[in-house]
Amino acid sequence: MASKIYTKTGDSGETSLVGGKRISKADDRLEAYGTIDELNSFLGALYYMINDDIEDSQELTNDQRLIIYIQNQLFVVGANLATDPEATEYKDASILKPEAVTVLEQRIDKLSDILPPLKQFVLPSGAIAACQANICRAVCRRAERAIHVVAQESQVDDTIFQFVNRLSDYLFLLSRLINIETGYEERVWDQQITVTFKDLA
Numbered sequence: 001m002a003s004k005i006y007t008k009t010g011d012s013g014e015t016s017l018v019g020g021k022r023i024s025k026a027d028d029r030l031e032a033y034g035t036i037d038e039l040n041s042f043l044g045a046l047y048y049m050i051n052d053d054i055e056d057s058q059e060l061t062n063d064q065r066l067i068i069y070i071q072n073q074l075f076v077v078g079a080n081l082a083t084d085p086e087a088t089e090y091k092d093a094s095i096l097k098p099e100a101v102t103v104l105e106q107r108i109d110k111l112s113d114i115l116p117p118l119k120q121f122v123l124p125s126g127a128i129a130a131c132q133a134n135i136c137r138a139v140c141r142r143a144e145r146a147i148h149v150v151a152q153e154s155q156v157d158d159t160i161f162q163f164v165n166r167l168s169d170y171l172f173l174l175s176r177l178i179n180i181e182t183g184y185e186e187r188v189w190d191q192q193i194t195v196t197f198k199d200l201a
Contacts, residue, residue, distance in 0.1 A: 126184035
């Protein structure tokens with residue numbers, strides 16, 4: 001007999017951390033690792049959007065491989081955040097290795113070398129995959145803020161902060177690469193732009 005996906009143990013507004021400690025679903029820790037889960041879901045969509053947008057781009061194929069790697073690392077981040085170190089010892093599977101940060105930094109450096117330098121702020125726009133990369137970037141920034149809230153009350157490994165911070169930088173560069181590889185011109189911030197109801201008629 002297959003196990004049921006629902007347990008009914010969360011109906012009262014509480015959930016269990018790693019190790020069994022019960023906390024409110026409104027707890028800052030749950031918000032942090034829930035946002036990491038949200039980011040991972042958006043990345044899953046980004047992977048396939050890149051598939052739809054490219055015909056033959058070795059660079060973007062490399063990024064698809066990297067997205068799968070990132071998704072796996074985010075499971076580690078989530079497990080880490082779902083562990084209260086004051087109540088439960090971290091399991092090996094919930095310890096993010098510094099190499100994960102290095103991988104992102106190496107890709108960031110490569111993209112920084114091949115992309116044209118930025119002279120203005122770039123608006124989130126262009127190919128569908130590029131827009132999705134920017135959604136991932138924004139969710140990643142929110143996750144980073146949520147993790148800092150947790151850190152005000154509990155210890156959080158510096159590697160977690162470094163990984164999530166670098167990830168948002170990478171996603172921004174990835175959005176630019178996608179637009180360039182798919183032929184979309186980058187739309188820049190125009191402080192002088194105006195619109196009237198007549199323009200919209």
